[in-house]
Amino acid sequence: MKMRDIAAAVNGEVLCGAGRLDEEVDYAFASDLMSDVLTIKTNDFLLITGLANVQSVRTAEMSDVEYILFVRGKDVTEEMTGLAEDNGMVVIRTDYSMFKTSGILYGAGLKPVY
Amino acid sequence: MRLEYDVTAGDFTRAGNASSAIKKTLKQLGVSPAVIKRVVVAVYEAEVNIVAHSYGGHITAEVAPEGISVVLADTGPGIPDVQKAMQKGFSTASKEVREMGFGAGMGLPNIQENADDLKIETEVGRGTTLTIYIKF
Ligand SMILES: Nc1ncnc2c1ncn2[C@@H]1O[C@H](COP(=O)(O)OP(=O)(O)OP(=O)(O)O)[C@@H](O)[C@H]1O
Ligand SMILES: [Mg+2]
Numbered sequence: 001m002k003m004r005d006i007a008a009a010v011n012g013e014v015l016c017g018a019g020r021l022d023e024e025v026d027y028a029f030a031s032d033l034m035s036d037v038l039t040i041k042t043n044d045f046l047l048i049t050g051l052a053n054v055q056s057v058r059t060a061e062m063s064d065v066e067y068i069l070f071v072r073g074k075d076v077t078e079e080m081t082g083l084a085e086d087n088g089m090v091v092i093r094t095d096y097s098m099f100k101t102s103g104i105l106y107g108a109g110l111k112p113v114y
Numbered sequence: 115m116r117l118e119y120d121v122t123a124g125d126f127t128r129a130g131n132a133s134s135a136i137k138k139t140l141k142q143l144g145v146s147p148a149v150i151k152r153v154v155v156a157v158y159e160a161e162v163n164i165v166a167h168s169y170g171g172h173i174t175a176e177v178a179p180e181g182i183s184v185v186l187a188d189t190g191p192g193i194p195d196v197q198k199a200m201q202k203g204f205s206t207a208s209k210e211v212r213e214m215g216f217g218a219g220m221g222l223p224n225i226q227e228n229a230d231d232l233k234i235e236t237e238v239g240r241g242t243t244l245t246i247y248i249k250f
Contacts, residue, residue, distance in 0.1 A: 032215060033215060033216075033218045033220070034214075034215040034216055034218075035159065035216060035217075035218040035219075035220035035221050035224065036218055036220060038155050038158070038159060038220070038221075038224055039220060039224050039227075043151065051215040053126075053214060053215065054126070054127050055126055055129065055130070055162075055214050055215050055216070056215060058129070058130040058134070058158075059158075059215070061130070061134060061137075062130065062133060062134075062137070062151075062154045062155055062158045063151070063155065064147065064151055079127070
């Protein structure tokens with residue numbers, strides 16, 4: 001699924017990486033637990049999280065994850081987008097809940113990591 | 115090559131700085147991305163543990179042509195029962211730590227899984243030292 005279509009499906013706002021919206025991602029993983037994210041062996045997935053702090057971006061950096069979707073309309077600070085930009089990530093924010101976001105994207109064809 | 119970093123307890127905005135610097139160095143050295151990910155995930159979990167559970171510590175990474183050895187030493191409460199701490203799901207993390215997205219009790223088992231060798235030395239009331247070795 002193209003990042004552009006993911007953003008549109010959840011009525012999301014692109015905060016970072018607007019030039020890379022034509023990139024495709026096939027898998028997603030939704031969690032607020034960073035140690036959970038760090039157990040995923042692959043890195044080609046969209047991280048869906050309601051945890052909006054520097055550590056969620058850090059965790060993506062450590063996992064080589066390039067696509068983050070923040071749910072529940074959480075505030076994304078400049079420090080976070082700065083770190084995301086440094087690491088060449090695409091960051092999207094939506095007001096939708098984790099459940100609604102995951103449901104929509106699953107229905108649209110994004111596959112679970114496991 | 116030797117890299118050294120101080121880690122401040124409780125400072126979650128800076129947690130990961132050392133792991134991030136190690137990642138950049140390994141990338142420059144041309145280490146394979148899959149190995150870098152294992153190193154960085156293990157070191158990051160251990161770095162966050164120093165921030166979350168200790169009074170502060172120091173990280174020393176020794177990079178050799180055949181692999182990397184990272185020593186993470188802290189002063190702190192130590193781990194009373196290492197076997198228990200190694201179990202998935204065991205955590206004594208505070209509410210503050212959980213709010214930062216940590217405290218699932220997955221860190222130590224994940225370090226074990228990513229490392230080729232892991233040594234944990236700990237003394238209650240004094241501190242903990244992890245030595246992580248990963249082959250290139
Ligand atoms: N450096 C340390 N000093 C003191 N206690 C520690 C240290 N590292 C780990 N522990 C103890 O071992 C437990 C398990 O650690 P582990 O990293 O597996 O989980 P966690 O840090 O609680 O949660 P997570 O890593 O999933 O965010 C911790 O909750 C803590 O009680
Ligand atoms: Mg931990």
